[in-house]
Amino acid sequence: MTNHTTTNSGAPVGSDQHSQSVGADGAIALTDHYLVEKLAQFNRERVPERVVHAKGGGAFGTFTTTNDVSMYTRAALFQPGVETELLTRFSSVAGELGSPDTWRDPRGFAIKFYTSEGNYDLVGNNTPVFFIKDGIKFPDFIRSQKRLPGSHLRDHNMQWDFWTLQPESAHQVTWLMGDRGLPSSWRHMDGFGSHTYQWINAEGERFWVKYHFRTAQGHDTLTQAQADQIAGEDADFHIRDLHEAIDAGNFPSWDLSVQVMPYADAAEYRFNPFDLTKVWPKSDYPLIPVGRMTLDRNPGNYFAEIEQATFAPSNFVPGIAASPDKMLQARIFSYADAHRYRVGTNHAELPVNRPHTETNSYSKDGAMRHGYRSPEQPVYAPNSFGGPHADAAAHGDDRGWQNDGELIRAAATLHPEDDDFVQARTLVNEVLDDAARDRLVSNIAGHVSKVTIPELRERVLLYWSNVDVVLGRRVAEALPPIAEPRTSLVGEPAPASR
Incomplete structure (x- = not known):
């Protein structure tokens, strides 16, 4: 194997240090194709950052199913004793690619299982709920958490304006403003599938499920002061922590459990079980152990294996299906579509995204298409030339609730406890202790102190x-007066008339 520099086409390079020049004045010759190649490649070495979850890191590992849940799902990866390779990516939600890891923000918790039946992607967060329950609100929510259009500054008025106009956000904002809004590391936080999914067993019986990954390292968080200090000293604190831990042989693990709801319970449950702003009480549906995830290999190249990794809730396998969760339905479209735009039409052919099983897809052409079965492969279905064909027996009847009109209607009606504040209230009064409530008040007051519009405050x-009521009074008492009231959310002069 040679060790000399080559062009991208494999030809030897004469110099890494000097471009070709013509004459005494040193004018560069356009025929220096290696110089042109280097500069052109450099201009194109980034792909667009993710609009959401831009900043993150991850590692490879395995999931081992240690308990028998075959009575609930026939999915191959969740059969007893099965070991499945995987990639996990952790991230922050609102920050851009260069933002500090320790800003107060939900954390993404995305897993790609390379199963024997194709890739299964579970795309969740470190919280079991989310800010909104309908995907039509998602672009507006994210824009409210990003930056003002004129000054390009983040803005607390904009954030709180959206949150308070959407009371369904109360449960997630309470999580965010509490201790779990600042995990001490990715290794020391839990993960959740958040959405309700459907499991189908070998007999065709259906169940509703929620995923819970509990960290085996112990749950640990930062104070606001600690997070602020780290943000100024090491913006990549969480990326560094995960990489160095795995490099030292301290392989982090998470134990997966699921909550299982019988299919028929959903229509009559006391609140909509497909509402992403709600959790299922464990007293109603206890955790059932499934197995353990362990991360033991760092990526060899961050860009190739993390930045170009694509996770999509549309990647299901037999035995697992969607639910009437309106946010999940929207994400099934939007995530895969984002990858086609951001990484490319054929992003699934990249090694990090490619299934570890044979693919027999009729997807055709597009930029960077390189895989094919044979020169005579048919490009349409059905065909008479031996091309792949759909197999209902292999797929199974996973169409799920789509044909159950009664369930769809029931999920859209108001259940007795479909109140936007009830679970946030339970979290404050029945889950948090006195010290955690004190920190919650301090965190809320610190964040809201930057709200400068009196009516919005x-x-x-x-x-x-x-x-x-008590929480609201304590926050009010902890807030300083508004120093310089603003009268608009934009806070910038209108453009001059022409």
Whole structure:
């Protein structure tokens, strides 16, 4: 194997240091194709960053099913004793690619299982709920958490305006403003599938499930002061922590359990079980152990294996299907579509995204298409030339609730406890202890202190009083007066008329 520099086409390079020049004045010759190649490649060595979950890191590992849940699903990876290779990516939600890892933000928790039946992607967060329950609101929500269009600054007025106009956000914002809004590392936080999914067993019986990954390292969080200090000293703190831990042989693990709801329970449950802003009480549906995930290999190249990794809730396998969760339905489209735009039409052919099983797809052509079965492969179905054909027996009847009109209607009606504040109130009063409630008040007040519109601040206080009257009063008492009131969300002069 040679060790000399070559062009991208494999030809030897004469110099890494000097471009070709013509004459005494040193004018560069356009025929220096290696110089042109280097500069052109450099201009194109980035792909667009993710609009959401831009900043993150990850590692490879395995999932081992240690318990028998075959009575709930026939999915191959969840059969007893099966070991499945995987990639896990952790991330922050709102920050851009260069943002500090320790900003207060939900954390992404995405897993790609390379199963014997194709790739299964579970795309979740470190919280079991989310800010909204309908995907039509998602672009507006994310824009409210990003930057103002004129000044390009992040803005607390914009954030709280959206949150208080969407009371369904109360449960997630309470999680965010509490201790779990600042995990000490990715290794020391839990992960959740968040959405409700469907499992189908070998007999065709259906169940509703929620995924819970509990960290085996122990749950640990940062104080606001610690997070602020780290943000100024090491913006890549969480990326560094995961990489160095695995490099040292300290392989992090998470234990997976699921909550299982009988299919028929959904229509009559006391709140909509497909509402992403709600959790199922464990007293109703206890955790059932499934197995353990362990990460033991760092990526060899961050860009190739993490930045270009694509996770999509549309990647199901037999025995696992969707639910009437409106946010999940929207994500099934939007995630895969984002990957086609960001990485490319054939992103699934990249090694990090390629299934570890044979693919017999009729997807055709597009930029960077390189795989094919044979020169005579048919490009349409059905065909008479031996091309692949659909196999209902292999796929199974996983169409799920789509044909169950009664369930769809029931999921859209108001259940007795479909209140936007009830679970946030339970979290504050029955889950948090006194010290955690004190920190919650401090965190909320610190964040809301940057809200500079008086009417908006009043709405924020009403929002928290709806969660809990005492909490709302304590936040009000902890807030300093508004120093320089603003009268608009944009806070910038209107463009001059022409």
